[in-house]
Amino acid sequence: MFFVASKVIFFFIQPSNVAFFALLLGGLLMFRHPRWGKRFLAVGLGIVVLFGFLPGGNLLVLPLEERFGSRVEPVPVGKISGIILLGGFEDIAVTKARGALAVNEAAERLTETLRLAKALPYAKIIFTGGSGSLFGGSGVAEPVRQFFIDAGIAPDRIVIEKDSRNTYENAVFTKALLKPSPDDRWVLVTSAYHMPRSVGIFRKVGYNVVPYPVDFRTRGWQDALSPFDSIADGLKRTDLAAREWIGLVAYWLSGRTSALFPGP
Incomplete structure (x- = not known):
């Protein structure tokens, strides 16, 4: 049940899909309820600009990638099972x-x-x-x-x-x-x-x-200011990070992880 629920819920709340649904709904509402149509269009366009072009996706993924630092030890030392x-x-x-x-x-x-x-x-x-x-x-x-x-x-x-x-x-x-x-x-x-x-x-x-x-997706914190070359790349990075942040909260609330944001 947890597996199915997580897949279904994330489909509707992942940022790229939220942007699509907001733009679609906004376009439909423009014919009868233009005020609400404009609001939904603004939400959809805002997500596309902030996370598709501007480095919003990098800002979300960088704390995750930097939590355990860059790999500095080529091979772990000590007994490894x-x-x-x-x-x-x-x-x-x-x-x-x-x-x-x-x-x-x-x-x-x-x-x-x-x-x-x-x-x-x-x-x-x-x-x-x-x-x-x-x-x-x-x-x-x-x-x-x-x-x-x-x-x-x-x-x-x-x-x-x-x-x-x-x-x-x-x-x-x-x-x-x-x-x-x-x-x-x-x-x-x-x-x-x-x-x-x-x-x-x-x-x-x-x-x-x-x-x-x-499998680092960023070079480091310098990418916090780097826009994406394509909107698709930015939204993909954002979806990736959003899945992890939502997963961290969901697993913590369900008692499946040792901490809300595990670290070294």
């Missing part, structure tokens, strides 16, 4: 259609995990991720497993969890497989903007995680 790779980098539809693993702009999650796997030869490699689609379907866990094997990772080091649909299920389902102890340390690999929510969830279920943020 395993490297947990969160799904989201796979292009599921293209992978299934083409028969080979296809990746999206979050591909650094995969490439950095592979680099860590070679640098930490005794650590397990755990991939967790099914399909996050509201309309069902399966993920592409087996092509991910085969990618690691083809890259030289021993099959007995690889653990696959293929049923989770969101980050909370990532943590719960992998815990059932791995049964982590308090002395274990797990490198958590995910996109920098997604790291605060991920860390809070994994801590909540009992993991001792070492955050390893990748």
Whole structure:
């Protein structure tokens, strides 16, 4: 229920859709209720300008990306039990259609995990991720497993969890497989903007995680003043950040995370 509700609610409140619905409603109301039509048109145009062209999207995503800082340690030191790779980098539809693993702009999650796997030869490699689609379907866990094997990772080091649909299920389902102890340390690999929510969830279920943020979407705080090259890019960045901020609040209210805004 939580999964379905989160998908439906976010569809209606994500900024790009709010802008579209406001412009559509404003245009329709102009014929009979021009005062309200103008108000809705102003809301829609305001979102497009502030978050599509001006750097509103960067202002939303930067606190998320900077929460754990830029990655300064090439390889975590000390005993590492395993490297947990969160799904989201796979292009599921293209992978299934083409028969080979296809990746999206979050591909650094995969490439950095592979680099860590070679640098930490005794650590397990755990991939967790099914399909996050509201309309069902399966993920592409087996092509991910085969990618690691083809890259030289021993099959007995690889653990696959293929049923989770969101980050909370990532943590719960992998815990059932791995049964982590308090002395274990797990490198958590995910996109920098997604790291605060991920860390809070994994801590909540009992993991001792070492955050390893990748896939940064900004260069740093200098992008707080940088407009976007296209409105589509700005709105996409805004939707990305809004999903995380809403997710942080929703998971905190439902008791699924260790803090409202988890940090180091």
